Amino acid sequence: MRGEPSETLLAAVLFPGRKAVTSGGRRLVYSSDGGRICARCGWPEVDCHCSSRLGAPEEPLPEKVTAKLSLEKRGSGKVVTVIAGLPDNRAFLEMLARELKRSCGTGGRVGTAAVEIQGDHRDRLRDLFGRRGWIVKG
Numbered sequence: 001m002r003g004e005p006s007e008t009l010l011a012a013v014l015f016p017g018r019k020a021v022t023s024g025g026r027r028l029v030y031s032s033d034g035g036r037i038c039a040r041c042g043w044p045e046v047d048c049h050c051s052s053r054l055g056a057p058e059e060p061l062p063e064k065v066t067a068k069l070s071l072e073k074r075g076s077g078k079v080v081t082v083i084a085g086l087p088d089n090r091a092f093l094e095m096l097a098r099e100l101k102r103s104c105g106t107g108g109r110v111g112t113a114a115v116e117i118q119g120d121h122r123d124r125l126r127d128l129f130g131r132r133g134w135i136v137k138g
Contacts, residue, residue: 059088067129069122069138081121084114085137103128 068085
């Protein structure tokens with residue numbers, strides 16, 4: 001029984017429904033009895049992970065965007081400007097973050113329906129969003 005429980009546990013997590021250890025306590029390296037494999041994710045078709053990643057479709061962009069500006073202080077003492085209340089559209093958020101980082105001359109990141117810009121740039125962002133015709137709160 002040397003090493004079998006950890007191998008069995010690992011295989012049960014990676015490949016549910018399959019035997020992890022063959023006779024003699026040897027680790028299973030290859031098996032042709034797994035059925036068809038998904039071409040996109042590489043998992044067996046019965047346990048395909050592609051459909052779980054699809055999720056809900058991206059939110060369409062509204063004509064009037066409302067941006068909520070706030071200032072957060074991180075644990076390290078650094079200040080971050082958070083732009084929240086944006087549409088949950090990944091391509092839009094990435095393009096907006098790239099543009100804002102360039103105009104503010106700082107770093108930042110894209111979150112879920114929010115963009116974070118390093119430093120206090122609320123005044124500059126109010127002007128930028130006002131020129132675009134967006135509604136700015138905060």
